[in-house]
Amino acid sequence: xxxxxxxxxxxxxxxxxxxxxxxxxxxxxxxxxxxxxxxxxxxxxxxxxxxxxxxxxxxxxxxxxxxxxxxxxxxxxxxxxxxxxxxxxxxxxxxxxxxxxxxxxxxxxxxxxxxxxxxxxxxxxxxxxxxxxxxxxxxxxxxxxxxxxxxxxxxxxxxxxxxxxxxxxxxxxxxxxxxxxxxxxxxxxxxxxxxxxxxxxxxxxxxxxxxxxxxxxxxxxxxxxxxxxxxxxxxxxxxxxxxxxxxxxxxxxxxxxxxxxxxxxxxxxxxxxxxxxxxxxxxxxxxxxxxxxxxxxxxxxxxxxxxxxxxxxxxxxxxxxxxxxxxxxxxxxxxxxxxxxxxxxxxxxxxxxxxxxxxxxxxxxxxxxxxxxxxxxxxxxxxxxxxxxxxxxxxxxxxxxxxxx
Amino acid sequence: xxxxxxxxxxxxxxxxxxxxxxxxxxxxxxxxxxxxxxxxxxxxxxxxxxxxxxxxxxxxxxxxxxxxxxxxxxxxxxxxxxxxxxxxxxxxxxxxxxxxxxxxxxxxxxxxxxxxxxxxxxxxxxxxxxxxxxxxxxxxxxxxxxxxxxxxxxxxxxxxxxxxxxxxxxxxxxxxxxxxxxxxxxxxxxxxxxxxxxxxxxxxxxxxxxxxxxxxxxxxxxxxxxxxxxxxxxxxxxxxxxxxxxxxxxxxxxxxxxxxxxxxxxxxxxxxxxxxxxxxxxxxxxxxxxxxxxxxxxxxxxxxxxxxxxxxxxxxxxxxxxxxxxxxxxxxxxxxxxxxxxxxxxxxxxxxxxxxxxxxxxxxxxxxxxxxxxxxxxxxxxxxxxxxxxxxxxxxxxxxxxxxx
Numbered sequence: 032x033x034x035x036x037x038x039x040x041x042x043x044x045x046x047x048x049x050x051x052x053x054x055x056x057x058x059x060x061x062x063x064x065x066x067x068x069x070x071x072x073x074x075x076x077x078x079x080x081x082x083x084x085x086x087x088x089x090x091x092x093x094x095x096x097x098x099x100x101x102x103x104x105x106x107x108x109x110x111x112x113x114x115x116x117x118x119x120x121x122x123x124x125x126x127x128x129x130x131x132x133x134x135x136x137x138x139x140x141x142x143x144x145x146x147x148x149x150x151x152x153x154x155x156x157x158x159x160x161x162x163x164x165x166x167x168x169x170x171x172x173x174x175x176x177x178x179x180x181x182x183x184x185x186x187x188x189x190x191x192x193x194x195x196x197x198x199x200x201x202x203x204x205x206x207x208x209x210x211x212x213x214x215x216x217x218x219x220x221x222x223x224x225x226x227x228x229x230x231x232x233x234x235x236x237x238x239x240x241x242x243x244x245x246x247x248x249x250x251x252x253x254x255x256x257x258x259x260x261x262x263x264x265x266x267x268x269x270x271x272x273x274x275x276x277x278x279x280x281x282x283x284x285x286x287x288x289x290x291x292x293x294x295x296x297x298x299x300x301x302x303x304x305x306x307x308x309x310x311x312x313x314x315x316x317x318x319x320x321x322x323x324x325x326x327x328x329x330x331x332x333x334x335x336x337x338x339x340x341x342x343x344x345x346x347x348x349x350x351x352x353x354x355x356x357x358x359x360x361x362x363x364x365x366x367x368x369x370x371x372x373x374x375x376x377x378x379x380x381x382x383x384x385x386x387x388x389x390x391x392x393x394x395x396x397x398x399x400x401x402x403x404x405x406x407x408x409x410x411x412x413x414x415x416x417x418x419x420x421x422x423x424x425x426x427x428x429x430x431x432x433x434x435x436x
Numbered sequence: 437x438x439x440x441x442x443x444x445x446x447x448x449x450x451x452x453x454x455x456x457x458x459x460x461x462x463x464x465x466x467x468x469x470x471x472x473x474x475x476x477x478x479x480x481x482x483x484x485x486x487x488x489x490x491x492x493x494x495x496x497x498x499x500x501x502x503x504x505x506x507x508x509x510x511x512x513x514x515x516x517x518x519x520x521x522x523x524x525x526x527x528x529x530x531x532x533x534x535x536x537x538x539x540x541x542x543x544x545x546x547x548x549x550x551x552x553x554x555x556x557x558x559x560x561x562x563x564x565x566x567x568x569x570x571x572x573x574x575x576x577x578x579x580x581x582x583x584x585x586x587x588x589x590x591x592x593x594x595x596x597x598x599x600x601x602x603x604x605x606x607x608x609x610x611x612x613x614x615x616x617x618x619x620x621x622x623x624x625x626x627x628x629x630x631x632x633x634x635x636x637x638x639x640x641x642x643x644x645x646x647x648x649x650x651x652x653x654x655x656x657x658x659x660x661x662x663x664x665x666x667x668x669x670x671x672x673x674x675x676x677x678x679x680x681x682x683x684x685x686x687x688x689x690x691x692x693x694x695x696x697x698x699x700x701x702x703x704x705x706x707x708x709x710x711x712x713x714x715x716x717x718x719x720x721x722x723x724x725x726x727x728x729x730x731x732x733x734x735x736x737x738x739x740x741x742x743x744x745x746x747x748x749x750x751x752x753x754x755x756x757x758x759x760x761x762x763x764x765x766x767x768x769x770x771x772x773x774x775x776x777x778x779x780x781x782x783x784x785x786x787x788x789x790x791x792x793x794x795x796x797x798x799x800x801x802x803x804x805x806x807x808x809x810x811x812x813x814x815x816x817x818x819x820x821x822x823x824x825x826x827x828x829x830x831x832x833x834x835x836x837x838x839x840x841x
Contacts, residue, residue: 035621052645060617080650080658087649157786160763166687166745170669174679174747177755179670181600190677190749192668193598195586195647201609204642208613209785212465215616216440218623227786235755235766236784237609240457242600243752244492245485249769249777253485255752263597264575265584272595274579282571340571342579344595347648347660350582350640358565361640364654372654379641380614381562381632 034061035382039214040119041065042112043096044136046073048196049153049230050125051092052203057121057210058095059378059387065119065403066093067112068100070424072396083369084395084429093393094375099404100397100424107422109135114407116144120217121210125153128163138225149213151226153206158227167230172198176234181242185262201237202230261311265344266319268327275322275334275341283307285337289330290321360386367392369428397425439466440787444619445524446470447517448501449541451478453574453601454558454635455530456497457608462526462615463500464783464792470524470808471498472517473505475829477801488774489800489834498798499780504809505802505829512827514540519812521549525622526615530558533568543630554618556631558611563632572635577603581639586647590667606642607635666716670749671724673732680727680739680746688712690742694735695726765791772797774833802830 039062043054051066051073058064066073079088099115101108113136116122122141124131131137131152138150152158155167165171170192173179178197179190206228213226235243245253264274277286280303287295295301295317300310307314322330327343334341345353351362351374365373370392378387400423404414417423444467448459456471456478463469471478484493504520506513518541521527527546529536536542536557543555560572570576578584578597587596611633618631640648650658669679682691685708692700700706700722705715712719727735732748739746750758756767756779770778775797783792805828809819822828 035617038624048645056613060614079646080653080656082653082656087652088646090652091645091649156760157764160760162747162760165740166743168681168683168745170679170681171745171747174749175755175758175760177750177752178600179677179679179749180751182598189672190670192670192679193587193602194668195583195643197598197602200642200645201606204606204609204613205784208461208609208616209465209787211613211616211620212440213787215620215623218620219443224788225786227789228784229764229786231760232764232766232781232784235761236781237605238600238752239781240453240496240605241484241493244496246753246756247492247495247779248485248487248775249779251485251487252753263599265595265597267594272584274575274584274597276573276575278573335570338571340573340576342567342576344579344584345582346585347582347643348651348657350580351651353580355561355565355567355580355636356640359562359634359637361637370653374652374654376637376641376644379610379633379637381630381634382614382618383629384632 034059034387036211036214037061039063039121041121041123042115042119043067043123044112044131045123045125045153047075047125048092048199049202049206050123051075052200053153053206053210054096054123055092055094056203056207056378060380060382062121064096065115065399066096066098066394067103067115068098068396070100070102070421072100072426076396084426085370085393090373090393091375094389095391096394097399097403098394098397099400100426101400101417102422102424103134105420105422107417107420111404111407111422112136113140113144115403116141116148118407119145119148120214121149121151123151123153123206123210127166128154128158142223145223147217147221147223149210149217149223149226151206151210151213151228153202153228153230155230157229157232162231169196169198172230172234175231177238177243178234180256181238183256185260198230198234202228202233205233262315266322268322268325268330271327272344273322273327273331273341274344275318275339277339278304280304282339285339286318286334289333289337289339290318290325292317292321363388365389365392395425395427397423398427400425439464439792441616441619442466444468444526446526446528447520447524448472448528449517449536450528450530450558452480452530453497453604454607454611455528456480457605458558458611458615459501459528460497460499461608461612461783465785465787467526469501470520470804471501471503471799472508472520473503473801475505475507475826477505477831481801487776489831490775490798495778495798496780499794500796501799502804502808503799503802504805505831506805506822507827507829508539510825510827512822512825516809516812516827517541518545518549520808521546521553523812524550524553525619526554526556528556528558528611528615532571533559533563547628550628552622552626552628554615554622554628554631556611556615556618556633558607558633558635560635562634562637567636574601574603577635577639580636582643582648583639585661586643588661590665603635603639607633607638610638667720671727673727673730673735676732677749678727678732678736678746679749680723680744682744683709685709687744690744691723691739694738694742694744695723695730697722697726768793770794770797800830800832802828803832805830
């Protein structure tokens with residue numbers, strides 16, 4: 032299918048994760064994304080498992096894009112980027128505050144080139160303030176946003192990190208949404224504008240509902256850690272781990288039946304939601320002991336029959352074989368002429384009942400130099416000259432077997 | 437400021453978290469959101485700390501919306517919703533598959549009423565498959581998507597949950613982005629359509645980059661748990677916790693200087709990135725021991741001087757006082773005529789340098805019954821009749837002091 036953003040052109044100067052995932056989401060929905068890379072390439076090309084010159088980290092953050100690799104510090108390189116800017120709808124960058132100005136691509140400069148452009152900036156902290164100059168890694172934002180406090184170990188009181196780069200990825204989603212909203216506005220009003228996203232702001236906003244909600248009424252705050260005393264809903268069965276939860280009376284009764292403990296239904300300690308909350312430690316112990324006597328598959332089937340929300344806890348390699356994942360066609364192998372068979376989940380949202388399949392994987396560095404320059408009017412001899420003058424760079428696959436499909 | 441989505445009207449039949457946060461994000465950007473509640477009200481009105489009849493859970497997921505509370509099972513109630521559907525751009529629902537059809541508001545019915553409507557459905561698993569009928573709580577999706585595996589305890593091997601409802605909230609962001617993309621497409625083509633979001637699909641797509649990337653090359657998979665052996669970047673100082681990380685040579689040298697351990701710069705165990713990775717356990721131990729000798733503030737200032745990414749690990753009540761949070765004006769107290777002073781982070785994205793302030797807090801149940809019905813042509817006597825006939829419901833604040841500003 033053609034995605035809802037087809038026809039949109041994006042010039043993407045971002046590196047690492049927050050920006051690249053944001054523009055990948057736009058590409059998933061049909062936008063044409065031109066990724067501009069410095070001569071050394073996006074740092075993510077060097078992270079993760081490598082196969083024929085492609086790293087898993089780059090592969091998973093840059094599908095559906097084209098790559099233009101050039102030296103922007105050379106006047107000819109900067110000129111190419113400026114010419115491209117005049118042809119696009121969206122310009123995105125995630126350098127530290129001040130850097131893009133020094134590169135000669137400030138908001139003012141780019142807006143002069145293309146007055147209705149949407150110029151999006153992603154940063155850790157915004158443009159001003161005591162931290163704005165700092166280098167940002169994901170744990171820094173987890174530390175300052177409350178995420179590491181939310182994840183605190185309940186026994187030791189030690190803060191913990193979420194073990195995926197949640198701040199980068201959540202900021203990517205927020206950025207993609209905000210750019211899309213700006214595109215909508217531009218369609219209605221003809222006006223571009225600036226989209227500013229700071230990871231710190233995104234994460235505080237993300238965590239606030241529920242994880243910090245008890246701080247809402249000024250003067251009547253309650254410690255948000257209080258409501259988080261309950262242990263994880265992780266249970267050990269005879270042969271694995273599962274999660275299960277019962278909130279309403281009906282769900283609790285279903286859980287008792289599933290566990291062959293109908294005696295608990297009439298137990299006064301657990302008869303109402305209030306009593307179940309009051310005696311949660313005992314309830315937890317009994318539930319946990321009972322679950323440990325069952326094989327996962329049998330018990331999960333019984334939970335299902337009784338309308339109790341439950342699931343096996345899968346490890347990451349086990350996900351691919353789960354029947355719901357298969358039903359949803361999340362993983363359709365992609366056969367790539369260079370990389371061979373590649374696994375990648377399809378874009379999550381389904382528009383008009385037609386799942387978007389991934390047509391183009393991430394590019395090798397500079398894959399599209401010639402095509403992109405040709406489109407904006409460069410002649411073959413000029414391109415050759417720019418190659419020879421070390422303005423343009425590329426780095427094809429590390430094997431000459433086959434070509435990409 | 438008027439947000440980029442101003443002029444958009446949304447009819448929101450969602451409850452709990454995933455749908456309400458999605459439509460709240462649209463409201464933040466200027467959309468008019470009419471929240472339709474069943475007579476008992478959104479379940480979230482009963483969760484969390486309550487003040488004058490408003491719960492923190494409802495407050496944090498429903499700002500900027502209007503509330504219409506009616507019995508949709510009554511023909512008069514359904515008729516009102518259908519009339520409203522003819523006036524809106526977007527219809528959103530997050531009932532379990534099948535339920536919205538039984539209510540008489542299927543995609544076909546709603547599209548007949550308003551052919552260019554964007555009809556968005558959020559579910560746990562999609563419409564078909566073995567789990568699609570199941571009740572979904574956040575831990576169920578954490579279990580099936582790999583999130584609980586990512587968060588596994590490194591010592592015990594026990595799966596862990598992320599202790600915020602990450603699946604609900606990430607799905608909300610994905611839904612808001614997808615609806616916005618569909619609005620853009622409609623603006624260009626005149627066509628509405630269906631937006632389908634399944635939480636399972638969203639979370640697998642969210643986790644894939646980096647947390648599952650090593651499964652990308654089919655036949656050359658590496659266990660994604662391998663790359664996660666390193667401990668959290670959480671360090672105990674003399675007086676608190678902090679995070680700090682050094683990846684490049686320059687950052688490592690800066691860290692050594694900040695810790696007054698310039699002797700380590702020349703230490704062959706840590707001289708290159710490869711050696712630092714190889715001897716990471718020793719490096720971690722030395723770093724951890726050294727950090728424990730410093731007060732946080734002093735050491736963080738030294739890290740800052742040396743260009744080392746670092747931050748104090750704040751607890752949630754401490755966030756509000758951090759100078760960067762103050763600089764970013766994330767928390768501007770909102771004075772509400774009924775609720776008194778309320779704390780809530782402003783919408784994260786800043787459009788055109790003008791942060792959006794929160795103008796309207798979450799509504800009390802049925803707050804806007806009369807206004808909304810009047811707008812679609814109901815006469816005062818009809819509204820009185822619908823109130824008396826128990827088609828309309830409301831539940832004003834539990835105090836009569838003052839009125840909302």
